[in-house]
Amino acid sequence: MAIGIQITLNERLFLRDPQRTELGKKIIKHSILLIDEIGFEAFTFKKLAKRMSSTEASVYRYFENKHMLLLYLVSWFWEWVAYLIDIHTMNISNPVHKLKIIISTLVFASKENPSIEYVNESVLHRIIIAEGSKAYHTKAVDDENQEGLFLNYKTLVNKVAQVVLDIQPEFPYPRALASNLFEMSNNHIYFAIHLPRLTDVHVQDDSYDEVEKMLEFFASKMLGIQTSK
Amino acid sequence: MAIGIQITLNERLFLRDPQRTELGKKIIKHSILLIDEIGFEAFTFKKLAKRMSSTEASVYRYFENKHMLLLYLVSWFWEWVAYLIDIHTMNISNPVHKLKIIISTLVFASKENPSIEYVNESVLHRIIIAEGSKAYHTKAVDDENQEGLFLNYKTLVNKVAQVVLDIQPEFPYPRALASNLFEMSNNHIYFAIHLPRLTDVHVQDDSYDEVEKMLEFFASKMLGIQTSK
DNA sequence: GCCCCATAATAGTATTACTATCTTGTGACT
DNA sequence: AGTCACAAGATAGTAATACTATTATGGGGC
Numbered sequence: 001m002a003i004g005i006q007i008t009l010n011e012r013l014f015l016r017d018p019q020r021t022e023l024g025k026k027i028i029k030h031s032i033l034l035i036d037e038i039g040f041e042a043f044t045f046k047k048l049a050k051r052m053s054s055t056e057a058s059v060y061r062y063f064e065n066k067h068m069l070l071l072y073l074v075s076w077f078w079e080w081v082a083y084l085i086d087i088h089t090m091n092i093s094n095p096v097h098k099l100k101i102i103i104s105t106l107v108f109a110s111k112e113n114p115s116i117e118y119v120n121e122s123v124l125h126r127i128i129i130a131e132g133s134k135a136y137h138t139k140a141v142d143d144e145n146q147e148g149l150f151l152n153y154k155t156l157v158n159k160v161a162q163v164v165l166d167i168q169p170e171f172p173y174p175r176a177l178a179s180n181l182f183e184m185s186n187n188h189i190y191f192a193i194h195l196p197r198l199t200d201v202h203v204q205d206d207s208y209d210e211v212e213k214m215l216e217f218f219a220s221k222m223l224g225i226q227t228s229k
Numbered sequence: 230m231a232i233g234i235q236i237t238l239n240e241r242l243f244l245r246d247p248q249r250t251e252l253g254k255k256i257i258k259h260s261i262l263l264i265d266e267i268g269f270e271a272f273t274f275k276k277l278a279k280r281m282s283s284t285e286a287s288v289y290r291y292f293e294n295k296h297m298l299l300l301y302l303v304s305w306f307w308e309w310v311a312y313l314i315d316i317h318t319m320n321i322s323n324p325v326h327k328l329k330i331i332i333s334t335l336v337f338a339s340k341e342n343p344s345i346e347y348v349n350e351s352v353l354h355r356i357i358i359a360e361g362s363k364a365y366h367t368k369a370v371d372d373e374n375q376e377g378l379f380l381n382y383k384t385l386v387n388k389v390a391q392v393v394l395d396i397q398p399e400f401p402y403p404r405a406l407a408s409n410l411f412e413m414s415n416n417h418i419y420f421a422i423h424l425p426r427l428t429d430v431h432v433q434d435d436s437y438d439e440v441e442k443m444l445e446f447f448a449s450k451m452l453g454i455q456t457s458k
Numbered sequence: 459g460c461c462c463c464a465t466a467a468t469a470g471t472a473t474t475a476c477t478a479t480c481t482t483g484t485g486a487c488t
Numbered sequence: 489a490g491t492c493a494c495a496a497g498a499t500a501g502t503a504a505t506a507c508t509a510t511t512a513t514g515g516g517g518c
Contacts, residue, residue: 016416176427176443201405
């Protein structure tokens with residue numbers, strides 16, 4: 001099942017392509033686990049190297065710094081979600097149905113059958129939820145954007161915006177609706193777990209059903225479509 | 230005009246109340262300016278002290294670390310927005326009208342007549358937009374939440390959620406709608422400036438009219454109310 | 459005139475965020 | 489079989505960060 005999936009990322013995200021070597025894959029694998037455990041602020045290349053039984057200097061040969069590594073993980077995640085959306089909506093022509101599938105793909109990204117052994121998609125999803133926004137809340141955002149480091153996310157948002165326009169060609173804020181669905185999904189999962197008074201949904205274990213229902217509700221209200229049973 | 234405004238904040242946010250001393254006020258004032266200039270990651274107490282012609286050790290007597298200082302600034306900002314909303318909606322009984330005022334207060338928070346000399350509200354608004362979400366995206370979020378460090382924001386969100394319920398008592402997601410309005414406001418101002426493909430609105434200089442219009446559109450769609458001219 | 463206490467001045471530590479250099483081991487090519 | 493290339497390991501070193509501790513100074517109140 002892992003065959004055929006290729007996640008292609010901007011080459012400027014890394015110094016040496018981590019997908020091409022064993023050490024590279026180990027860096028991806030363990031950085032996901034370690035960031036999830038101790039948080040991005042406390043995460044350092046030294047700790048990562050120790051955990052992997054490698055050295056700091058070796059990690060630095062793959063990524064310029066931990067910010068670039070985060071950017072890499074975030075890009076990887078969105079590229080993966082885009083891939084999932086593509087295969088799930090491939091044969092769907094009804095855009096309303098398509099949007100519904102997009103929402104559930106997004107919310108349940110972590111539950112998909114893992115496709116690549118060195119990436120724990122479920123843990124990566126948690127990282128995106130907790131740390132994802134730090135990838136673009138930086139002083140370097142404009143330079144990095146110019147280098148195309150956010151292309152994956154922007155492409156995905158625009159893909160969804162196109163579906164919105166297919167549903168309602170005159171809708172005035174297709175991209176804002178699309179990006180808001182993505183941001184809301186992450187935010188409200190996070191709120192439900194850590195700041196429950198900021199939301200109305202609940203999550204238990206890793207069941208995000210209520211989040212999905214809420215996003216469907218919001219989307220259908222925005223686009224004036226019937227909520228299907 | 231500065232008379233009578235008192236911003237009261239959780240005492241656990243600081244070690245010594247910065248509002249009570251000259252040095253404290255200088256810390257608030259210059260930290261706002263410096264974080265805006267160099268970004269939160271590059272910001273250090275040493276640089277702040279140098280800028281203020283004080284010492285690192287003195288700053289540490291007021292705030293445990295830079296994260297607590299950010300939390301303080303964020304709380305200050307939301308408390309201030311809550312205050313503005315209160316005075317602007319004081320005599321309004323129609324909840325639809327109230328919500329509209331809330332949206333414009335939120336979007337134009339930075340344009341309000343400055344009330345406290347040591348806080349540049351316009352610059353502070355920029356910080357909230359660019360760095361605000363880092364205040365709660367931390368491993369310590371649960372502990373800090375338990376200590377009440379996010380109360381200001383949660384209270385504000387719930388105040389707006391109550392207005393939503395006044396408009397539509399059966400609305401299933403009042404808090405999510407409220408928090409989403411706040412998050413969207415900040416996000417889309419940021420997107421418009423740095424990642425324009427993630428939104429449909431534009432901002433020029435500090436004119437956020439399009440953001441206001443969009444939030445009104447979203448809110449009225451969600452609540453099924455007429456968009457007023 | 460003395461006490462209190464905030465601030466300044468200074469120093470010191472562990473960790474972070476790197477950069478540099480040198481060695482070793484493997485695989486590929488001749 | 490020999491050497492070449494090159495990735496990774498080992499080691500060291502530097503400047504900055506994130507603090508903590510100690511002592512000195514100076515002004516306001518009693």
